[in-house]
Amino acid sequence: MIEGRIEGRIVRRIVEAAGGIVYRRRKGRNGEPGDIEVCLVHRPKYDDWSWPKGKLDANESHRHAAVREIGEETGMPVALGPYLDDVEYPLSDEGKKRRKSNSSASVLKHVMFWMATPISEEEDRNRATAFGPVHRADVDEINSVVWLTPAEARRKLTHSTDKDLLAVFMDRLAEGADRAVPFLVVRHGKAEARKAWKGEEAHRPITPHGAACAFALSYELACFNPKRLTSSPWTRCLETMDMFSWQTKQKIIHLPQLTEDAFAENPQTAWECFHGEMLNAARTGTPTAICMHRPVIGGMFDHMRGMCASHSLAKRLIAKSPYMPTGTALAVFAVPQGDGTLTIIDLQKVVPLVY
Incomplete structure (x- = not known):
């Protein structure tokens, strides 16, 4: 080009x-x-x-x-x-x-x-x-x-x-980059407007544009070869991951602790679930993708900034809503330390090309 x-x-x-x-x-x-x-x-x-x-x-x-x-x-x-x-x-x-x-x-x-x-x-x-x-x-x-x-x-x-x-x-x-594996934080594709949706909030789906972004995002996620797919069980998150799940013949593991309601009720439990997935990915060498909602991502970023190897890296975890655009991902690379903690050494924005 x-x-x-x-x-x-x-x-x-x-x-x-x-x-x-x-x-x-x-x-x-x-x-x-x-x-x-x-x-x-x-x-x-x-x-x-x-x-x-x-x-x-x-x-x-x-x-x-x-x-x-x-x-x-x-x-x-x-x-x-x-x-x-x-x-x-x-x-x-x-x-x-x-x-x-x-x-x-x-x-x-x-x-x-x-x-x-x-x-x-x-x-x-x-x-x-x-x-x-x-x-x-x-x-x-x-x-x-x-x-x-x-x-x-x-x-x-x-x-x-x-x-x-x-x-x-x-x-x-x-x-320690040779010990870091991809941990892909995905924000669900653009969903139908809350005010226009007549059904239950948990069942609010993504729009046709959101579906296009989800399809294009699969093209990018494949570059990191995630072998564990996880998601909030709400419809808009599952629909975002469905294409990659179908294409790679992998099941999506539901994490109910990461819905918007569950996070609002107990942010600490949501963090423990998310952090547990990060630890599992790093310790087992299993590239993982995890799909969540805007407010949940903001809460996770609050914790993750303290794990970054540098202040400049931490600043890339945006502190203001919406934190990440819909239908995009963030590739996180964290190195396990001897004391059982993780140090984030690299963050990469993953934006699909929709044309």
């Missing part, structure tokens, strides 16, 4: 792309986890070694492009983890060892990078309907894929910007 950007009197075009650093742990002695390995790809056109990445398709988000491009270039289905960084350089520098970070070039390439981990073929089949097709890259585009330790990768990487990204990845590992 190419967009326009005006900087002073210079009009620049931006080629949007996305990718990731795919990592795994070697098997150590006696089956124990060993050293971290990262995945590099070789592009014969440029004769370079780099991170898997590629341009966005039409009507595609950066995160979806990252998962798709990694799958196409490495042959491995992956799920996204914590965010790494943006890289921008002149498109004319593609393939060059050194890329200019500040340039008057008229066309720039902007790439967003995530951490990513391989998932099994079975998991990939289960999410295929929600995610969409992935086609393996031709051999003239990618002709070799290797796993290396970070030290080996630094020597192998061709481009300075890729080496800089490796340093960001190592900083993330130091935070």
Whole structure:
């Protein structure tokens, strides 16, 4: 995708792309986890070694492009983890060892990078309907894929910007990011107006626009490969999760403590339920999605700010209603600590593309 950007009197075009650093742990002695390995790809056109990445398709988000491009270039289905960084350089520098970070070039390439981990073929089949097709890259585009330790990768990487990204990845590992799994907080799709709805509040459904957002949101949730789906049992929350549930053949677990009425009656019980789901996700390594209502999300955010690794991160948990737009999600990555607590190290807004 190419967009326009005006900087002073210079009009620049931006080629949007996305990718990731795919990592795994070697098997150590006696089956124990060993050293971290990262995945590099070789592009014969440029004769370079780099991170898997590629341009966005039409009507595609950066995160979806990252998962798709990694799958196409490495042959491995992956799920996204914590965010790494943006890289921008002149498109004319593609393939060059050194890329200019500040340039008057008229066309720039902007790439967003995530951490990513391989998932099994079975998991990939289960999410295929929600995610969409992935086609393996031709051999003239990618002709070799290797796993290396970070030290080996630094020597192998061709481009300075890729080496800089490796340093960001190592900083993330130091935070414990390899022990964080996606915890997806979902706000239900736009519901019918309270004043116009004649039935019981618990049965108020989402609107056609809300349904469109729920459908599009499935496309984004699949990038994180949630394996546990939970929700308030009220209709508007269940309808928001129904599409992803059907596409991935997963049941939705009802959490009655998270309805609007239950939260108003006992906020502490609602928090204990929500926090228990967070702990379970982190301790068992089970990516989880949880669908809730506006006031409940605000109450959970009040608790979560104190769990954030930094003040700047906590500020991203909005303190004012509506906290999150309807039909969107927030990907939360929390690291379990030795004392049984969790530390949130990354937050990512997940906004579906409805067109």
